[in-house]
Amino acid sequence: DVKVTQSSRYLVKRTGEKVFLECVQDMDHENMFWYRQDPGLGLRLIYFSYDVKMKEKGDIPEGYSVSREKKERFSLILESASTNQTSMYLCASSLSSGPLNEQYFGPGTRLTVT
Amino acid sequence: QKEVEQDPGPLSVPEGAIVSLNCTYSNSAFQYFMWYRQYSRKGPELLMYTYSSGNKEDGRFTAQVDKSSKYISLFIRDSQPSDSATYLCAMSANAGGTSYGKLTFGQGTILTVHP
Numbered sequence: 001d002v003k004v005t006q007s008s009r010y011l012v013k014r015t016g017e018k019v020f021l022e023c024v025q026d027m028d029h030e031n032m033f034w035y036r037q038d039p040g041l042g043l044r045l046i047y048f049s050y051d052v053k054m055k056e057k058g059d060i061p062e063g064y065s066v067s068r069e070k071k072e073r074f075s076l077i078l079e080s081a082s083t084n085q086t087s088m089y090l091c092a093s094s095l096s097s098g099p100l101n102e103q104y105f106g107p108g109t110r111l112t113v114t
Numbered sequence: 115q116k117e118v119e120q121d122p123g124p125l126s127v128p129e130g131a132i133v134s135l136n137c138t139y140s141n142s143a144f145q146y147f148m149w150y151r152q153y154s155r156k157g158p159e160l161l162m163y164t165y166s167s168g169n170k171e172d173g174r175f176t177a178q179v180d181k182s183s184k185y186i187s188l189f190i191r192d193s194q195p196s197d198s199a200t201y202l203c204a205m206s207a208n209a210g211g212t213s214y215g216k217l218t219f220g221q222g223t224i225l226t227v228h229p
Contacts, residue, residue, distance in 0.1 A: 004157070031215040033215075033216075039122075040122050040221060041221060042120070042122075042202065042219050042220055042221035042222050043158075043202065043219040043222075045216070048215075048216065050215075090157055090158075092157075094215040095215075096215060100146055100148070100163055100206075101146065101206045101215040101216065101217055102148070102160050102163070103160075103215065103217060105157030105158050105159070106157050107155070107156055107157050108155075108156075108157055
């Protein structure tokens with residue numbers, strides 16, 4: 001069974017803090033993704049990575065950065081948290097060679113910035 | 115205009131009802147069509163997928179794709195309270211390769227099936 005884990009289920013941070021969200025997958029997947037999920041807006045792609053040290057911007061990268069030093073781990077960084085970054089953050093992974101682009105998701109991190 | 119449009123609902127139906135969930139899209143390059151189900155406080159999980167046009171059935175669930183109309187549907191027969199979840203459609207233009215596995219998601223429809 002594919003397992004994607006995220007470091008925290010709930011996180012409360014103050015405006016201006018640097019925030020790290022960690023994601024680990026155990027199935028040797030090449031692709032990893034960070035989304036945020038907001039009511040009425042669905043899943044929006046922030047960044048993705050298709051290999052170690054490789055990253056690509058998604059649809060809403062502003063205010064975020066990522067790091068992928070090891071294949072199994074993909075980190076999302078909020079350099080200076082703002083209240084409009086309060087959201088549910090979902091990490092996902094997928095095989096690059098699969099017949100589908102099926103993505104496996106972690107349970108999510110509910111981030112509140114006050 | 116979003117590439118994929120999905121009515122966010124919420125949709126509330128009695129147990130046993132037939133549920134119809136729909137998405138429209140604008141990118142004619144989409145070939146793989148998926149439905150994810152997301153229970154409260156969980157990540158989405160793949161429920162069903164279809165390639166190109168046609169129907170696919172899995173138990174009480176049927177996925178339909180009409181590429182000529184750029185319209186996909188998920189039907190749930192004999193709906194159960196355990197079907198209460200958010201349903202997200204997702205699409206991709208090709209599998210693997212230079213797409214790097216990117217999916218385009220709809221906004222998600224919140225479904226509640228009450229006993």
